Amino acid sequence: DGGITQSPKYLFRKEGQNVTLSCEQNLNHDAMYWYRQDPGQGLRLIYYSQIVNDFQKGDIAEGYSVSREKKESFPLTVTSAQKNPTAFYLCASKASGDHNEQFFGPGTRLTVL
Amino acid sequence: AQSVAQPEDQVNVAEGNPLTVKCTYSVSGNPYLFWYVQYPNRGLQFLLKYITGDNLVKGSYGFEAEFNKSQTSFHLKKPSALVSDSALYFCAVRPPAAGNKLTFGGGTRVLVKP
Numbered sequence: 001d002g003g004i005t006q007s008p009k010y011l012f013r014k015e016g017q018n019v020t021l022s023c024e025q026n027l028n029h030d031a032m033y034w035y036r037q038d039p040g041q042g043l044r045l046i047y048y049s050q051i052v053n054d055f056q057k058g059d060i061a062e063g064y065s066v067s068r069e070k071k072e073s074f075p076l077t078v079t080s081a082q083k084n085p086t087a088f089y090l091c092a093s094k095a096s097g098d099h100n101e102q103f104f105g106p107g108t109r110l111t112v113l
Numbered sequence: 114a115q116s117v118a119q120p121e122d123q124v125n126v127a128e129g130n131p132l133t134v135k136c137t138y139s140v141s142g143n144p145y146l147f148w149y150v151q152y153p154n155r156g157l158q159f160l161l162k163y164i165t166g167d168n169l170v171k172g173s174y175g176f177e178a179e180f181n182k183s184q185t186s187f188h189l190k191k192p193s194a195l196v197s198d199s200a201l202y203f204c205a206v207r208p209p210a211a212g213n214k215l216t217f218g219g220g221t222r223v224l225v226k227p
Binding site for chain 1: 155156157159218
């Protein structure tokens with residue numbers, strides 16, 4: 001998990017509330033990603049950013065928003081519009097170049113009460 | 114559309130025996146292929162990747178994987194499994210035109226028994 005931090009590790013939210021998950025990397029990577037992990041479904045891409053001040057929707061972007069104001073940071077907001085937000089959220093980053101692998105943070109487990 | 118299949122939800126193996134975790138893919142062109150491992154409540158750790166060249170790729174912790182283009186497979190192998198190898202394993206593919214996006218398989222849980 002080295003080089004990428006996610007906070008908090010556990011997060012509890014009441015229905016109808018927005019919540020922001022933090023992701024910071026000190027690897028000087030250009031690209032950053034947010035994934036959602038549910039049991040038996042692998043990882044699904046929510047949003048990704050290939051450069052500062054730019055980001056694209058992934059496969060399941062509805063109910064989520066992101067920003068990329070700094071190279072090191074890529075926060076994810078889970079809005080009240082996300083119908084089933086309880087999941088394990090993983091952030092990743094990657095150096096430029098198609099052949100480079102993604103490095104993952106330790107994850108944040110979000111539970112909606 | 115590209116896809117990755119890991120046909121086994123769980124693989125059970127005795128410690129010291131060979132371990133194989135299967136992965137097949139469906140993409141056009143020549144993809145990049147990756148294996149990751151995940152321990153409980155942790156992020157994914159990179160194990161190895163195939164970009165080009167030798168079909169047998171060696172990675173971390175004694176793991177290796179064989180790329181087979183004709184069978185569109187990229188199976189993960191370890192000659193002698195350890196109890197500590199018990200974890201969730203993910204195969205991922207990046208098609209040539211996908212930019213920086215990965216597509217993951219559903220994961221295979223490996224249980225190594227003493």
